[in-house]
Amino acid sequence: MKQLKKVNLNQIKVKDSFWSPVQELVIDEMIPYQEKVFKDEIPDVEKSHVLANLRIAAGMEQGEFYGMVFQDSDLAKWLEGVAYSLVIRPDKDLEQRADAVIDIIEKAQQPDGYLNTYFTIKEPEHRWQNLLECHELYCAGHMMEAAAAYYEATGKDKFLRAMERMADHIGGRFGTDKERGIPGHQEIELGLMRLYYATGKEKYLKLAKYFIDERGQNPDYFKEERQKRDWVHFNMDPENTFYNQSFAPVRLQETAEGHSVRAVYMYTAMADIAGQTDDRELYDACVHLWDNITGKRMYLTGGIGSTVDGEAFTKDYDLPNDMAYAETCASIGLIFFAKKMLDIEPSGKYADVLEQALYNGVLSGMQMDGKKFFYVNPLEVNPGISGELFGYKHVLPKRQGWYTCACCPPNLARLLTSLGQYAWSEGEDAVYSHLFLGGEFDLDKAFIRVESSYPWKGQAVYHVEGKQKSAFKIAIRIPAWAQNLNVLLNGEKIDTDSCRKDGYCYLERVWGKSDTLEISFDMRIRRIYANTEVREDAGCAAFMRGPFVYCFEGVDNGQLHSLRISTDRKAEESACGEGLFKGMTLLKVPGMRMEGSRQLYSETAPFAKPVTLTAIPYFAWGNRGVNQMKVWMLEK
Known part of the structure; x- marks a missing residue:
């Protein structure tokens, strides 16, 4: 089981008639708009106060903490989106503003490496006492992802080193030979894996693996944690172990349960760790969970998590349309999961769902002006009922400028600016095209320029300049629904029956400096x-x-x-x-x-x-x- 290599954003230039305008909208409108929200400069929307929280924690101003206990994570995801946007379009002014925010983050970090504005400002005596509810590990994970992204984009390591100190603080506290603990909301595992890739330090991989392996070993963990303290935050039920997927060890879980974002973030980390450590048992668990989601618990739009009660999965085939939850973040997480599974096993079963969620359940989460957002993505809306009556109040008939729990808007920003990373992977003997994304792709084995008429037409042309003298494969995903596939290599028709396997068309040869591969199929x-x-x-x-x-x-x-x-x-x-x-x-x-x-x-x-x-x-x-x-x- 060999994990494919991720193609970095600095190898990618998206030039696509559909997606380039979307990315330009994110860079020109969404990212600046969100920055103003964080500065509390947008009237008539939910207050954020996230930058003020940071300055207060850093001792730069006086004031009280405002917002959700996980407010820091909104800023982290925005910074990650900024990092990716700087690769797409360098912007010295935006980079300087991001650097200034990172300076404040470093000042807000405690001497022992701890970073969390809520507990620094409001309840310093309660640090690490309430992993079930208080999102300390969740916020840390998002900060780590942002720090790794910013380092990869700019080469600047101040943020990365700060998050290494936070990771080391966490690693010094939790482990099988230390205090046992797991996050109430999975995310730290993803952040630690990003640190591992950015630094090459095995300790971060081992710590991520610890948090995955520890979950479910003691289903009473959160109940016992609650008994040790005399305070609550959200007053969550510690015995609802399905909500946070702690009901059983992850390798024994076969159905997608509980809070859908927590679930797919965890599954993404499981797949990533399985691919890195050649853990077949962990990978097999991921396959079972994937099949349950996509075969019995996913909307046609790629939305997941069908109930407002816990933002959660329910039962097989329970997919109400006018009461759907289908959180934008959950579809984004499903894309994360799909890509990690693709990098272990290139298969159309993963790529097709990645695309389905991307074009539907994710893209629906943003207004076409980039300044309003859906948290919930229903498949039916009835004004006067939706958003008003009991059972339907979560189903808003129009997008909002911001949310009290504003996880989705910056999550959209970071996904859409990093889109190119989901289009390609490289293996030892093949390069894989997962999406018909137009642009220039400077891969290890070849420089490939793609002209794409997709998604409105089933046409794409790959101009290939090989970089090696030995043969390798180019594998292009063909959607399961595509009919009348036609493939031309340098103008000569290819027998598509012989080249197709698991949803991909494989073509192997010694690629020259000016080979052309044309793909077309019906868009019925x-x-x-x-x-x-x-x-x-x-x-x-x-x-x-x-x-x-x-x-x-x-x-x-x-x-x-x-x-x-x-x-x-x-x-x-x-x-x-x-x-x-x-x-x-x-x-x-x-x-x-x-x-x-x-x-x-x-x-x-x-x-x-x-x-x-x-x-x-x-x-x-x-x-x-x-x-x-x-x-x-x-x-x-």
Whole structure:
């Protein structure tokens, strides 16, 4: 079991008709907007105070801590996004502002390496007493990820060294031969792995492995921790071990349980550690968990965590649409997990879901202006009910400028600016293209320039300049739904039946200085049906084209509940040439509007009036004011 090599961002220049504008939006609008939020300079949004907290902890100003106990993590994810943005587009002014923040972080760090503004300012006597609720290890992990990213982007190591001191402080406290402990919210494992990759120091890998292996060894750990102290923070139930995945050792877990972000962050670390240590047992556990999520507990959009109660997974096939939770961070975490699994076993089963979550459940989390965000990503919205009635209050019909718990916005910033790292991997004898991402990729084995018409067209051209005299493979992922695949190598058609394996097309040769590989396939409209055990989708269908899930909005179609889609007529593509959706492919769907008596109940059966419905990509919904939205539509 050999883990593939990550392609670094400094090897990547994204030049893509779809994704380059998204990255420019993040850099030009989202990152500056979030910085202003952190400075409390945006009126009429939830206050952040995160930078003020940091200055207070550093002794630079007076004041009280404000915000959630994990407020530091918002800033950490933003700094990570800044680091990636500096690779995409160097910006001396932004870098100087980030350096100034890092200077404050260093000043706020305690002499023993400890860093956490909540406990430094508010409850220093309670450090490390409440791992269940208080997110000290979670915040540390995000700071470590940011520090490694900033070092890799700029070569500056001040932040990295500060987080090494924090990691060493943690390692000096927790372990099988020290105080036993696990995080209430997994993340420290990911941060330690990033430190390991940035520094090459095995102690960080070992500490990450400790936290993974320790979880579930004593399911009563958090209950016993609670009994040792006379205070609580959130008053969480320490006996709900499924919520934080401490109900059993991780190698024995086979179903995705509990808080979905905690879960996929943990699974990502498990896969990463399994790949680094050749731990087949740990990897097999990851496979079982992956199969349960994607086979029984994932929305069509790549959303996971179907209930507001604990932001959690529930039961197999329990996927309500109008009460969905599907937190943006959870889909981001699913992408993290998918990439780590891909780097162990290049397979379309992982890459297809990575893409599905990226284009739908993640991208829907941001407004098209980059300044408003969804925490929850439902598959059906009904104004007047959604966001208002009991059971639906979490399902907001419009994106917000900020949140009290603002984990999702900076998480979007760091994922979208690091997108290039999810497009490629390198092995000993092959390079792997996971996404049809346009750009220039300076890989170890070849310099590859990709011209991509994806996601609106199934066309991509790979211009290859080999760097070695021996043969190696180029493996290009072909989506499972793709039909009529056509591959040309220097203009000559390739037998695609012989080159396809596990969702990839493998071509091996001694690559020259000007080889051209052309990929094309049909981008047909697909009508999707859910498993019959998904009760909410019974009698319904949804539409996909390419990687996109489509939805219907009231602004285009009127009242959605009275609509049906025709079973015997096909949907057609409609290119949008102007307005907000310019350049997108919309769908025109034959259907009917059911009309009947105006009485609440009647013996008069509704009759059908033919209509043509308009469907838009799911990620783009909610950008034209508050109105209805549905992904799954009844058929007739």
